[in-house]
Amino acid sequence: MSTVERGLMPFRISICGVAELHEFAGNVSHILGILDPGTPQPEGYVHHPKALRDEFRFYDIVTEESSRALPTEADVTDILKVGEKLAAQPVQHLLVHCYAGVSRSTASAVTLMAQRNPARAADIFAALGDIRPRAWPNTVMIGHADRLLGLGGTLVEALRLHHIAVAHRYPEVRTLISSVGRGHELPAEYHAKGSVPDEPV
Numbered sequence: 660m661s662t663v664e665r666g667l668m669p670f671r672i673s674i675c676g677v678a679e680l681h682e683f684a685g686n687v688s689h690i691l692g693i694l695d696p697g698t699p700q701p702e703g704y705v706h707h708p709k710a711l712r713d714e715f716r717f718y719d720i721v722t723e724e725s726s727r728a729l730p731t732e733a734d735v736t737d738i739l740k741v742g743e744k745l746a747a748q749p750v751q752h753l754l755v756h757c758y759a760g761v762s763r764s765t766a767s768a769v770t771l772m773a774q775r776n777p778a779r780a781a782d783i784f785a786a787l788g789d790i791r792p793r794a795w796p797n798t799v800m801i802g803h804a805d806r807l808l809g810l811g812g813t814l815v816e817a818l819r820l821h822h823i824a825v826a827h828r829y830p831e832v833r834t835l836i837s838s839v840g841r842g843h844e845l846p847a848e849y850h851a852k853g854s855v856p857d858e859p860v
């Protein structure tokens with residue numbers, strides 16, 4: 660079911676990675692994009708000349724690093740400001756993207772849905788599963804959203820249950836999450852013994 664069918668949003672939300680931008684050509688009115696700092700605009704934007712865009716640059720990491728900063732409350736506040744702006748505009752179809760359409764983009768979509776539906780965390784993640792079945796939202800971003808929206812941990816708990824469901828359902832996602840140094844986010848039975856340096860997911 661779509662976000663509209665579930666009564667979560669008055670417009671459709673899609674999620675993708677940079678390599679998939681062309682698949683939505685001519686079919687979106689608004690884009691929210693997140694990539695690493697210093698990354699140029701995706702060439703795929705050429706397929707969306709009329710879409711209104713909001714672009715952000717921050718890293719997809721969930722643990723402290725010396726060379727890269729975690730997503731901040733300010734980053735998530737800016738995404739919530741996009742949500743406020745969208746509420747005042749006619750929106751037909753919002754496309755949210757990051758590098759791979761797995762972590763930052765899915766956390767952003769959850770944040771926007773929670774902003775309008777603070778008491779529907781379970782429904783939000785059910786909708787996310789419909790939109791992007793292998794979604795693995797950035798836990799730091801979801802934590803910020805939970806605090807900023809005053810949700811008392813309900814969004815964080817719904818994310819934990821979502822991670823469990825996705826880990827059980829999609830072995831390839833377990834492999835990916837382990838390979839990018841985020842094995843600690845997996846349910847206990849899937850904890851990775853080792854990791855490799857992070858790559859954006």
